[in-house]
Amino acid sequence: MRSNIILLLVMAAYFTVADIGYGIWSHLYFGAVEPIGTAAIGLLVILSLFIAFYLYSGMRRSAELPEDRLDGDIADESGEVGFFSPWSWWPLMLGLSSAVAFASLAVGWWLTFIALPFAVVAVVGFVFEYSRGAHAH
DSSP states (O other), X not given: OHHHHHHHHHHHHHHHHHHHHHHXXXXXXXXXXXXXXXXXXXXXXXXXXXXXXXXXXXXHHSOOOGGGSTTOOGGGGOSOOOOOOTTOOHHXXXXXXXXHHHHHHHHOTHXXXXXXXXXXHHHHHHHTTTSSGGGOO
């Protein structure tokens, strides 16, 4: 976690310099500071600092991770990653309905009303996949 915190602090410093440079550049080029880009880059600074603080506070409360030790090995972090359903079709349906919903930003809002019921059905099917049928627990 320590390396992630350092990386995020370096990113926050870079975004701070970039925000100041962007503000100066937009003032010289346009005659006024461009507010949207300056605010967006400034929010990147805040976001990087928030995540770094969260990781720092979590690091103080937890044990040392294998990647933080100098003698740590890749095998030290091995273990169960999660449970995956290789035969499930619900992620495909959820992805397609999400793609149609995002396409509605370009095509028209009416397409959202078509994608939304499919997304709801896909989420419900994905969540309750192991609650019914042959794979019920």
